[in-house]
Amino acid sequence: MSVKLNTRQVGDVSVVDVSGRITLGEGSSALRDCLRDLMAQNNKKILLNLSEVSYIDSSGIGELVSGFTSVANSGGTLKLLGLTKRVKDLLQITKLYTVFDVHEEEAHAVRAFA
């Protein structure tokens, strides 16, 4: 299963529900396109819900990092929600866990944008 992305609004926060695999090719480019579209529409608060992401490779990590910096450079904020143990481990190993603002509950995460 490749990646699936669904975007919804919670107040002024754009929540992107991501499921499947974020790997080199279709998965990582779909995430890149989604974030690019949100920024083009001037969405400044983006929450990536990764709770249904089963697998992420270094290319997927690269897309998360690029998304994080691109959103920040455009004056916005990108946060992460619901990391699975494997994704959390991966971000810890790569020392990126503390770079991202990571939340376990959506309501908390949305409030954290205020």
Next chain:
Amino acid sequence: MEPTLQTLLDQDYPSTLESVDEAETVILKAAADVGFDEDEQHRIGMSVRECMVNAVVHGNRYNRNKVVHVGVTRSCEPEAGEKFTIRIVDQGEGFEIKEVPDPLEENNLLRHSGRGLFLMGAFMDDVKVRKAVPVGTEVTLVKSVPPQQ
């Protein structure tokens, strides 16, 4: 204990992203058959994926005339114990491992790429990179086989 060597895979793959998926799937099954648990299978599969991506994308640069050779063995030696060894060889121009930036250095943390080799090292017991003969790069990934229950 007599030394043994069993070949589990010995195959050339075309330089495509589909080959990455195929090699990962085949090696994951071999790892499961050998007795690795789900977490170890995940680490092995991810290492194979990262290594195959490097071979296809950076080594062979998707060149249709070049292949990626993948070999998998299960070996047993009295001193070393049982090993699951994956050897992935591309036909690219090669690279100097000393020139690969450390992805954990603060200045490199937010780089888009450059974490593949690091992840292989984190997930496998041993990783060796050397120039292949006559061309290319050979990466060897080793994981100790868990004792049978």
